[in-house]
Amino acid sequence: MTEDGQALQTELRNRGLSAESVLWTDSTVEWDSFDAVLVRSCWEYHTQLDAFQNWLDRIENADVVLLNSADTIRWNHHKFYLRDLEQSGVSILPTTWIERTTEIDLRTVLEYNGWQEAVVKPAVGTSSAGIWRTSHDEAQNHQQRLEDLVSNSDVLVQQFAPEIDDGERSLVFFEGSFSHATKQVPSSDDFRAHPNYGGISEPYKPSHKIVEQAEAVLEAAGKELGISPFNFTYARVDGIERGSEFLLMELELIEPYLSLDAGEDAVAAFADAIEAGLARHAAALAQDDRSIPRTDD
CATH class of the missing domain: 3.30.470.20 (ATP-grasp fold, B domain)
Structure with a gap:
């Protein structure tokens, strides 16, 4: 306790x-x-x-x-x-909502929103578990990580604050x-x-x-x-x-x-x-x- x-x-x-x-x-x-x-x-x-x-x-x-x-x-x-x-x-942080199994390109998400950096979060989680930070330059290298996450979970991609x-x-x-x-x-x-x-x-x-x-x-x-x-x-x-x-x-x-x-x-x-x-x-x-x-x- x-x-x-x-x-x-x-x-x-x-x-x-x-x-x-x-x-x-x-x-x-x-x-x-x-x-x-x-x-x-x-x-x-x-x-x-x-x-x-x-x-x-x-x-x-x-x-x-x-x-x-x-x-x-x-x-x-x-x-x-x-x-x-x-x-x-x-008022919340600018967010893209990604439903489970959706095919989506992480760099495209950042480019479409005009973000240089973003934070990726599973829709269900606590204590910052499974949360990670990406950027326009790193997005391509992080694509597989996003696909793995989206295969099992709804996901939020939020502009980094x-x-x-x-x-x-x-x-x-x-x-x-x-x-x-x-x-x-x-x-x-x-x-x-x-x-x-x-x-x-x-x-x-x-x-x-x-x-x-x-x-x-x-x-x-x-x-x-x-x-x-x-x-x-x-x-x-x-x-x-x-x-x-x-x-x-x-x-x-x-x-x-x-x-x-x-x-x-x-x-x-x-x-x-x-x-x-x-x-x-x-x-x-x-x-x-x-x-x-x-x-x-």
Whole structure:
């Protein structure tokens, strides 16, 4: 369990809630024995995607509260959700969307878009796994690598953003309300800000305007899913700053590290959001129960 997870578990127990850490891959777990399941550090789900999807179905069938919801997770696990958000007016990095098995030439993609450099990403993945950088000069040598990737996955090719050298911004929200933020700075010899590749986390205080733009991302995501951002128990909005504009790179609604130690009262705010999610579910059940017609024998 991460340090964040340990801190949250302690807070929940202090509130009288029984909380334990279990693996989603553990076949011996009786999921219907829980009132709720909070999805956290399942960072390997993309390597067992079918099993993960089946697990989501199992949780739903067990009538257990899932935070965030199964519909949210299904939408968010595939990075083409960024296309949905772009169509809703969210600013993202310029992107070419390549569906699995599509025949496409990497250099042609760069030339058509007028890009000198780009980043290639599998549409399903975590922790910067499978992501690589290319350029107009290197594209021909990378063609086979792209073909191998597209043979098994949908793919995004995005214009490389030099602003990443100044750090990827991560804004954390609980129930749609901003909590805190950090900045992930890549090492000098890599472009990936993830700690697996030498990235480090630094304090970051976003401007009010940046927070508003991140909130707009959650609003757009909520509209896509037909829910209020209030229903996102947790969310991390990742992007870069280009001038005063926030460009979305990822909206993390499944398993992001939330850097709870970077936010004042962040652990308590997270626990509040979990309790609120449970209360909403209980209220919905009560409403459903009242709406069932009663007949006397």
